[in-house]
């Protein structure tokens with residue numbers, strides 16, 4: 101196996117490196133036909149694949165990518181080729197290697213699996229890792245020089261691919277490249293700064309951006325990556341937006357390539373729509389430019405899928421919320437002992453709202469499986485908050501279980517400076533791209549003076565250096581002891597904090613111990629915190645719901661010059677004012693319908709379900725609840741998504757909460773005229789469309805009015821709908837669509853029914869459909885909502901002898 105140092109290779113190249121261009125279009129020109137997968141050509145037409153690589157080499161590419169983008173066992177299964185995944189990848193790599201010779205590098209291409217990973221989709225994280233492992237093992241076997249994990253939109257899926265690479269091909273460097281939308285984020289909400297910090301932390305040799313809507317859109321993305329990555333940047337955009345316009349010609353593409361290098365890219369190539377001509381022109385255009393300087397990174401990063409929190413001298417004190425801790429009896433502890441997570445989610449949400457920058461999770465109870473608990477707790481917390489997580493346990497197996505699944509850069513809390521504990525902590529943090537809290541105590545226990553604690557700190561830093569782990573990702577805990585039992589305790593801690601800065605690591609403290617055994621603890625705690633901030637404290641583990649403490653932090657940041665222009669303090673002060681006004685007027689209980697609305701918007705499934713049941717129980721008519729609470733709440737979610745405040749994960753959480761509320765309504769509806777059998781309706785959301793909440797609702801209400809409704813679900817092909825309607829001798833086909841792109845399926849359905857002279861009426865509805873559209877496609881009717889659908893069906897069926905003659 102190769103021991104390439106990709107960063108050095110790029111640096112020694114002397115000028116920007118040229119990556120090759122698209123493969124699919126060229127394969128299509130030479131005989132590849134879907135539904136066969138392009139990667140099948142590795143088996144059936146190896147010469148064609150090799151020739152394409154060679155044409156890119158001739159064009160001036162310095163790196164060629166294997167024809168293996170979708171050659172993972174999950175995608176290959178659609179062609180019954182999953183058993184050949186390793187072989188197809190090995191051949192892909194060897195074909196590229198043959199064309200590349202010794203002069204060029206071969207990048208082993210690894211694209212998304214084609215199934216979303218939990219919790220966005222059904223695929224388990226470990227199944228994703230296994231699928232990637234098979235692919236990467238093949239690429240390594242065939243001689244790829246490095247692994248290029250590309251077109252990633254979900255940080256968790258990218259992490260599965262990275263872990264697979266580390267586990268099956270530990271000697272191969274890897275690069276992770278993301279696809280960003282025009283709003284500057286991936287579809288799941290990751291911005292470039294998070295992608296950049298995460299890729300570096302998890303050990304990528306470079307971070308990249310590829311595909312997308314064209315080179316110009318990526319200039320700002322590359323600029324942002326360059327500020328945050330600290331590693332080289334790959335960029336290989338499409339030659340314009342696929343489908344919507346003609347692809348760009350080579351000249352225009354290569355001009356944009358120059359701008360991408362100027363923005364900070366070290367490696368430039370092409371994605372969809374690019375050809376050897378584009379690459380030749382690009383190579384000519386960028387060869388004369390200098391390699392961009394790689395900027396030194398500021399701050400120590402923690403991040404979630406969408407938020408970055410930086411710690412360090414230039415940044416506000418990083419507040420890690422401490423409330424999710426089962427060490428004391430509480431409702432949280434009760435729930436955690438049953439692996440239930442409602443209180444945990446609530447605590448996570450409340451701490452985020454109170455201004456925490458990260459959330460600590462301690463769910464270690466002796467009677468439960470620590471690894472399972474940590475894993476489930478991480479997923480639950482991530483569904484409730486957008487903040488990075490701190491995984492708190494003395495059980496390293498539990499920490500590792502959490503680290504595997506956590507997205508972004510979490511914090512490990514904590515290890516000691518004792519040899520084995522420290523080394524395992526650093527190894528875990530390096531493998532999973534985490535930061536690490538190290539308590540400054542060693543085999544001798546807690547040391548009583550600052551000199552001794554700093555000598556431990558120095559040893560920790562040297563150990564990290566020796567293992568190649570950056571000091572920036574160490575959070576050294578100077579240890580807080582009670583001034584009640586030792587009046588020198590706080591001074592020693594503060595002095596230790598002051599001196600940690602010079603070691604290039606971060607300092608961190610939990611503060612509440614300082615007042616143990618004394619009266620007026622909150623006063624002592626926040627005074628101590630203010631003094632620690634003056635001494636240069638970078639991060640604190642504290643209760644963000646303690647408003648006095650948060651006030652001290654806001655003012656402290658301002659006073660120690662960690663709040664430029666006082667903007668954070670002013671924002672904090674105005675928020676506080678609003679809150680106080682709210683507090684005086686908000687004494688009455690919030691009405692349950694408003695709580696349900698909020699629960700759906702926040703994606704609180706259990707809460708939505710119990711509130712919906714309670715509202716129905718208190719006599720609220722189901723339709724009123726749907727029309728006045730559920731639908732408006734989802735409309736707010738849609739608006740939040742549209743304006744970029746929500747991303748796919750939040751959209752999905754809200755959808756699940758709405759479904760839970762709907763399920764709670766179902767019982768009330770089933771008391772309807774179920775037995776009447778007034779006619780048969782086949783319902784479906786059309787092919788390509790995954791929205792089914794509205795369709796489920798229409799089906800529910802029709803059923804409650806005595807119709808026999810056969811619900812085929814979502815994303816249903818037209819053939820299946822027609823077959824079912826025929827088999828079931830349906831009276832009506834009801835189609836739902838929420839995407840402008842999928843309404844054309846409705847037109848196809850109406851045409852098919854008319855052409856085949858089938859005896860069904862077709863009615864349509866859904867947010868993307870209008871009365872005019874229904875008329876235009878010749879549908880038998882349109883309904884704006886569920887009640888409208890019942891009226892429509894009743895009108896349609898009262899005009900004919902229903903079911904007769906069938």
Ligand code: B1M
Pocket residue numbers: 287730731734735736737738739741742748751752754755788789790791792793794795797798833834835836837838839840841863864865866867868882883884885886889
């Ligand atoms: Co998506 N989504 N979504 N989404 N989603 C919309 C529809 C969107 C408008 C959001 C936005 O950008 N503002 C937008 C579509 C833009 C467009 O094409 N014009 C959108 C997008 C872009 C997407 C994705 C592409 C996001 C992405 O991946 N980047 C993706 C597409 C996936 C796909 O379908 N291929 C996607 C995914 C999802 C989730 C899976 C996360 C989730 C759906 C989960 C599920 O349904 N199981 C989701 C959700 C929840 C929404 C919003 C927020 C809410 C939809 C909803 O359930 N509304 C939605 C924004 C919005 O609508 N405000 C949005 C409540 C529901 C009761 O209303 O379905 O209209 P509705 O049904 C009504 C009436 O229309 C009528 O009766 C119902 C009751 O009054 N009705 C009928 C419905 N069907 C009928 C049939 C009839 C008669 C009446 O006769 C047969």
